Amino acid sequence: MVKVDPDLIDKVRELGAFDISACYSCGNCTAICPLSKEGQEFPRKIIRYAVLGLREKILASVEPWLCYYCGDCTETCPRDADPGGFMMAVRRYLTTEYDFTGFSKALYFSKKIELLSIIILAAITGLIVYLLKGPIVPTHADLWAFAPRHIVAWANVIVFTVLSVILIINIYRMYKMSVGSIHFNKIPVSKYITEFIKIIPLHFFTQKRRVECGEEKKYYIIHLLLFYGYAAIFLHHTIRHMLLPLIAPSIHPSELVSRIIGISAFCALILGSSIAIYGRITKSEIYWRNSHPTDWMFIILLWLTSITGLLTDIFVICNYPLPTYITFSVHLMFVVPLLCLEVPFAKWSHLAYRPFALYFQRLKEIALSQAK
Ligand code: SF4
Numbered sequence: 001m002v003k004v005d006p007d008l009i010d011k012v013r014e015l016g017a018f019d020i021s022a023c024y025s026c027g028n029c030t031a032i033c034p035l036s037k038e039g040q041e042f043p044r045k046i047i048r049y050a051v052l053g054l055r056e057k058i059l060a061s062v063e064p065w066l067c068y069y070c071g072d073c074t075e076t077c078p079r080d081a082d083p084g085g086f087m088m089a090v091r092r093y094l095t096t097e098y099d100f101t102g103f104s105k106a107l108y109f110s111k112k113i114e115l116l117s118i119i120i121l122a123a124i125t126g127l128i129v130y131l132l133k134g135p136i137v138p139t140h141a142d143l144w145a146f147a148p149r150h151i152v153a154w155a156n157v158i159v160f161t162v163l164s165v166i167l168i169i170n171i172y173r174m175y176k177m178s179v180g181s182i183h184f185n186k187i188p189v190s191k192y193i194t195e196f197i198k199i200i201p202l203h204f205f206t207q208k209r210r211v212e213c214g215e216e217k218k219y220y221i222i223h224l225l226l227f228y229g230y231a232a233i234f235l236h237h238t239i240r241h242m243l244l245p246l247i248a249p250s251i252h253p254s255e256l257v258s259r260i261i262g263i264s265a266f267c268a269l270i271l272g273s274s275i276a277i278y279g280r281i282t283k284s285e286i287y288w289r290n291s292h293p294t295d296w297m298f299i300i301l302l303w304l305t306s307i308t309g310l311l312t313d314i315f316v317i318c319n320y321p322l323p324t325y326i327t328f329s330v331h332l333m334f335v336v337p338l339l340c341l342e343v344p345f346a347k348w349s350h351l352a353y354r355p356f357a358l359y360f361q362r363l364k365e366i367a368l369s370q371a372k
């Protein structure tokens, strides 16, 4: 029996699909969408599911993740129903449903909880830095005396492990909702592996479907700038501050090379996030018109994290001890909320859900072909 959730459309509307009630189901958006194809039609089908309250159908759909918000459908909708904004709102809704902790829901539906979470995490981080910091060397900028390597390494291991576990569980729930419950036994294990290898790295690292989405290449470049900025920071940070101190503590990579990598990555992030903040303030593009509070949280935290990271590197190079220690502490107070809130519960989880949506879509296709 099909269950109907009468509140579904209101929830999606609250997450940004403000105009979708105007839709009269003409299908123009699906016809014009450069990414919609036979067997993966959207957005009209998804709009119908939401309007009719078909929650299970929405949860089983990976199509919202196949939309890259080029805005072509929104620009040409005869009813100004903003189907592109609707798809974004459904992605937010799905993110709240995949999350097993329920925290994503709280974050997306309450500005107060969002703000409070940032403040609490920043305050806890500040307190931990204060309690665990090493000696403050006043004569020169000795960051690794102030933040001892082994403490930073173990803090990284704990945060990295907890966030990864939450995200993996959420991806597994996405799988169960979209593929698992329907076609679970029909897909050979070898297909799971080969399709994973073919799809996930390619789409995670290139996000190449974004290029096929509409005419606008600027958005793709800004996205890549942000992606490679934080990928560089992440890799550099993981190797330098997590793996080396724990696996090969005698190896000390060059401070200068390390700072150059850090500065370049932070500059890319500052540039990308500044363009995105400006775009969201001026609403210069369709995809920046409907900013949810979590979008602002993400982009502002990213900007603050990058600025304080860049300043820390500059102060170390210029050998200013006190500004180094203070800026680094403030930097951590932005990094921790950014990572803890965004990676498993909000915007950053999209980076994982998008390639997995393609993977799960492919598994569905295989399952359907096996069933014939
Ligand atoms: S969103 Fe607009 S274009 Fe799409 S079906 Fe509804 S009215 Fe037509």
Ligand code: SF4
Pocket (backbone or CB within 6 Å): 032, 033, 034, 035, 036, 042, 043, 066, 067, 068, 069, 070, 071, 072, 073, 074, 083, 084, 087, 213, 214
């Ligand atoms: S925003 Fe672009 S990709 Fe998304 S549904 Fe509309 S036309 Fe398709």
